[in-house]
Amino acid sequence: MKHLSAFQRDILYIVSDLETSYGLGIKEALEEYYGEDVNTGRVYQNLSTLVEEGYLEKSAIDKRTNSYTLTEKALRAIEHRHRWQRTRADGQLAG
Template sequence: MSEAQTVTDSPGIAKELTAFQQNILVILAEEPRYGLAIKRELEEYYNDEVNHGRLYPNLDDLVEMGLVEKSELDKRTNQYSLTESGKDAVLDQLGWVFGKFISDDGRADELRDLIAAQQ
């Protein structure tokens, strides 16, 4: 999303992503990570094992979509980081979710409190 664009009532490319792919983007929004670190974060979130055969094809799809950048840390380890388009996809999805959730001032206050607790 360019500076001239704003978050709209539609999640943009985020609507084309699976929840699993959206979760990968959210994890990478914090900081770049290598594959096994992403896997551990997802396993903690899902409280279940995440198969390599699920993770890496999804990472490759996100790279092909231009939402994630893949770089080589060493000959055996790749690092993944969020691109600007990936950050925009996360913001678009959050904007859409928040827009649906906030139906009155009370809910807006709940969301502000949640955000403040994360800082």
């Protein structure tokens, strides 16, 4: 996960939080988090990259809409990131 951009990591966290993760829903959640418009093309380009790299699985909801779910690789990467962040934060809090 360390090679992913912050935007891609944010997408993974949003997918993990949404009940049904589809492109426009992910875009809306990103916009809510960032407090500004997010380019639709940027969202779909990064979703495609995350699918290609094995972090997301894509399946069709209908002819125009795809849903995205986290893979085991993504779940392991998120857990690893959480451990890494806790270690860094614990070191700062102890000092």
